[in-house]
Amino acid sequence: MGFLSLIKGGLSKTRSALLNEFKGIVGAGKITDETLETLEEHLIKADVGVEAAFILTDALREEALGKSLTNEEVISIMRSEAERLLSNPPPLELKNSPHVILIIGVNGAGKTTTIGKLAARFKKEGKKVLIAAGDTFRAAAIDQLEVWAERAGAELVKHQEASDPAAVAYDACAAAKARGSDVLLIDTAGRLHNKDHLMEELKKMVRVIQKHDPSYPHDIWLVIDGNTGQNTISQTKVFHQSFPLTGLVVTKLDGTARGGSVLSISSSLQIPIRWIGVGEQIDQLVPFEKEEYIEALFEDALSSD
Ligand SMILES: Nc1nc2c(ncn2[C@@H]2O[C@H](COP(=O)(O)OP(=O)(O)OP(=O)(O)O)[C@@H](O)[C@H]2O)c(=O)[nH]1
Ligand SMILES: [Mg+2]
The missing domain is CATH 3.40.50.300 (P-loop containing nucleotide triphosphate hydrolases)
Structure with a gap:
């Protein structure tokens, strides 16, 4: 089984929490502090993890506050933030014996x-x-x-x-x-x-x-x-x-x-x-x-x- 299908199964709850929560909140008019707080609260309640919820909503606060954005744009901001925060590990070299x-x-x-x-x-x-x-x-x-x-x-x-x-x-x-x-x-x-x-x-x-x-x-x-x-x-x-x-x-x-x-x-x-x-x-x-x-x-x- 490939990596993607394994983690997709594993992450499906996180993903649906992320997506479902903000769909109802964003997409209606300008993004305000209140929108972001509600979003943050929902993400935390949905057990995305308090820290991850803060990280993602902070990114939105910086880039989206006061703007009217589509769901796609909001997701894309969160996605770029995730890309910025994560990095791949250096290649694993098992060259010592043992x-x-x-x-x-x-x-x-x-x-x-x-x-x-x-x-x-x-x-x-x-x-x-x-x-x-x-x-x-x-x-x-x-x-x-x-x-x-x-x-x-x-x-x-x-x-x-x-x-x-x-x-x-x-x-x-x-x-x-x-x-x-x-x-x-x-x-x-x-x-x-x-x-x-x-x-x-x-x-x-x-x-x-x-x-x-x-x-x-x-x-x-x-x-x-x-x-x-x-x-x-x-x-x-x-x-x-x-x-x-x-x-x-x-x-x-x-x-x-x-x-x-x-x-x-x-x-x-x-x-x-x-x-x-x-x-x-x-x-x-x-x-x-x-x-x-x-x-x-x-x-x-x-x-x-
Ligand atoms: N669902 C799930 N369970 C896991 C995973 N990794 C470990 N477990 C379960 O977590 C429990 C504890 O795993 P162990 O490997 O015994 O943990 P440990 O760190 O060696 O525990 P101690 O030696 O008692 O400190 C077991 O029931 C494992 O089956 C995982 O990736 N997913
Ligand atoms: Mg053990």
Whole structure:
């Protein structure tokens, strides 16, 4: 399935909220402050995401206030704003052998699922993939990862539950080197950015694997739940202060009207969105592509008047 159809399904609620709401409001006379406020309120209520609602109506305030515009013109202003805010991630080059990727994030964001999906994707590209079960904290986390590794056809390095995650990561790096793996994906336990000891534990993981090679990990990707709204931005900033994040994975963009969160994430953070998760299945992770995303968000706008 192509990227567009996957995210279109995922973004359909956001899109219909965006389009239906303002159609009733705009299009009748001049655009006033009141029109914009009503629009903003509707967008927020429609769960487009508070930040995205502000961003889009601010753009209209600057360009459309006092003018009589058609629906098409209004959509085109919002669309240009989205284009300005988003950018494509730099190309992903997995040229290190192994290329070590550390996956972090708060509890339940979708880290383990994303690792399973990534493993499957890299396998399909012909890569030899190893996964490290670095979440030794949550009961059943290792079993869950084992199921994903099997599905993806990737190898797994694991220790006992409650063992030191840094030791798992260290051993996994050794195994990846010995076995000639192309990619090593390291899972970690979910943690809140404000729990110092848990952040220290992550730092220790990084320090320990750097004993193999100071360039490890080549990437640190933060997985964020696309539904969590404004909180995501502040969390991400704190993670980024402790770890140089090289990319973001925004999950759960299916079944939500919060597809607009991608806009606010992009506008507030200078970290590329690399992947988006649009379902629970193994193939429901797609590379983020600005053009496709915008298309999915606005595409029916002009045709369904
Ligand atoms: N709908 C949907 N569900 C997802 C997506 N990604 C993950 N999930 C679901 O979110 C839930 C949590 O996913 P996990 O991968 O276990 O999350 P985690 O970050 O590893 O969680 P912890 O290890 O407990 O911190 C599971 O039920 C997944 O199926 C997605 O893109 N869309
Ligand atoms: Mg997990």
